[in-house]
Amino acid sequence: MIEMRGVTIAYGRTVAVDGVDLTLPVNTIYGLLGRNGSGKTSLLSALASYRRPSAGTVLVDGEEAFENPRVARRVSFIRDTLDVSDSERVRCVLRTAGRLRATWDADYAAKLSDMFELDTRKRVSALSRGQRSMLGVVLGLASRAPLTILDESYLGMDAVARTLFYRELLDDYLSHPRTIVLSTHLIEEVADLFERVIIMDRGRVLLHDETDALRGRGVTVTGPAALVTAFAAGHTVLGEQSLGGVRALTLDGPLDPDDVARGERDGLAFGPLGIQDLFVHLTSQPRPLEATR
Ligand SMILES: Nc1ncnc2c1ncn2[C@@H]1O[C@H](COP(=O)(O)OP(=O)(O)OP(=O)(O)O)[C@@H](O)[C@H]1O
Numbered sequence: 001m002i003e004m005r006g007v008t009i010a011y012g013r014t015v016a017v018d019g020v021d022l023t024l025p026v027n028t029i030y031g032l033l034g035r036n037g038s039g040k041t042s043l044l045s046a047l048a049s050y051r052r053p054s055a056g057t058v059l060v061d062g063e064e065a066f067e068n069p070r071v072a073r074r075v076s077f078i079r080d081t082l083d084v085s086d087s088e089r090v091r092c093v094l095r096t097a098g099r100l101r102a103t104w105d106a107d108y109a110a111k112l113s114d115m116f117e118l119d120t121r122k123r124v125s126a127l128s129r130g131q132r133s134m135l136g137v138v139l140g141l142a143s144r145a146p147l148t149i150l151d152e153s154y155l156g157m158d159a160v161a162r163t164l165f166y167r168e169l170l171d172d173y174l175s176h177p178r179t180i181v182l183s184t185h186l187i188e189e190v191a192d193l194f195e196r197v198i199i200m201d202r203g204r205v206l207l208h209d210e211t212d213a214l215r216g217r218g219v220t221v222t223g224p225a226a227l228v229t230a231f232a233a234g235h236t237v238l239g240e241q242s243l244g245g246v247r248a249l250t251l252d253g254p255l256d257p258d259d260v261a262r263g264e265r266d267g268l269a270f271g272p273l274g275i276q277d278l279f280v281h282l283t284s285q286p287r288p289l290e291a292t293r
Contacts (some may be wrong), residue, residue, distance in 0.1 A: 001059075002024040002064075003057075003085055004022040004023075004046070004047070004057070006056035007019070007043070007046055007055070008020075009039070009054045014282060015217045016043075017039045017042050017046070018204050019056065019202065020043060020205050021249065022198070024181075026061075027177040027178060027179055030195070031183075031193070032183040033152070033185075033187060033198070035283050038283075039203040040151070041079065043179065044077065045077075047065070047149060048075050048149050049068060050077060051066075053129060060147065074145060075148075075149065076148045076149065078140040078148075078150050078153055080152065080155060082124070082139070085124065086125040088126065089122065089123050089124075090113070090120040090123075091120040094099050094109050094120065094138065101143050101145070103145060103146075104143055105156075108142045108172070112138045112141060116131075118138065123179060131159060133156050134157065141168065141169065145178065146179060148179070148181070150182045152183055152188065154184070155209055187276040188275070191211065201280060201283045215272060216275065218273030219255050219270055219273060221248070221251060221256050221263065222270075223266075223267055223268040223269060224245060224246065224267065227263075228248070228249055237251060238250040238281035238282065255270070
């Protein structure tokens with residue numbers, strides 16, 4: 001179990017993470033979503049015990065995470081800097097990872113490198129943007145760490161490489177269950193991988209739920225304007241569009257099935273909202289420039 005209690009991370013006057021409470025059951029794939037600057041990387045750094053929170057605690061299996069070697073050994077945090085030396089050759093980076101990590105699977109790392117056509121003789125400095133990301137993915141997956149954190153790991157990877165990555169991640173997770181936290185902006189592309197979704201907004205957790213529950217959460221109601229308006233009474237409206245006499249409202253669901261059946265009889269149409277559209281609706285309110293205190 002991973003627990004965050006009142007976790008706050010501030011950089012001077014900028015509050016990147018603002019009193020986050022989260023309980024994360026293990027052996028689950030999490031999607032961490034949030035707009036630019038919403039605090040995802042900061043939160044993940046605390047989760048990975050790379051950063052001491054300004055306030056609050058992060059507990060991994062009951063142990064305080066920061067500067068705790070027992071926790072650090074169980075965590076693999078892959079971020080864009082990769083935390084490796086640019087002058088090293090890829091094969092040396094992989095060998096070092098194997099030496100440092102008891103759970104490392106060298107054969108799997110070799111298989112992944114082949115799959116991504118990653119030339120392990122190259123120095124890290126000679127890798128393209130996408131190839132650096134592939135190296136990050138190899139380091140993350142082959143570590144088989146009980147807590148694997150991939151922070152926007154696909155950057156620069158083309159559609160084919162990303163598809164291979166998603167497929168591989170799911171296959172390997174099924175044979176080696178572990179906790180994987182994936183932060184991404186390519187929501188629709190990966191939404192099917194997530195078992196649970198965490199949405200951050202301005203340093204806070206706006207929502208944390210099972211992906212399946214979220215799929216039924218946003219509902220679009222379309223029909224004659226007066227009928228739609230009457231139906232929406234008492235519901236939270238997340239968004240609206242009008243064209244002539246037709247109105248479409250996005251409501252925060254789930255809706256009562258009897259109400260939906262009645263609405264359909266009256267000529268209203270109901271449609272589910274994808275995770276990405278729900279995310280856009282929930283997080284697209286105008287924002288101040290910085291979340292400062
Ligand atoms: N080292 C730092 N020093 C000062 N401010 C920082 C630092 N790192 C992050 N911030 C600020 O903290 C806030 C959250 O940044 P963070 O990188 O955690 O967001 P993010 O959700 O990962 O963003 P993105 O999706 O753009 O990568 C931003 O306002 C950012 O400017």
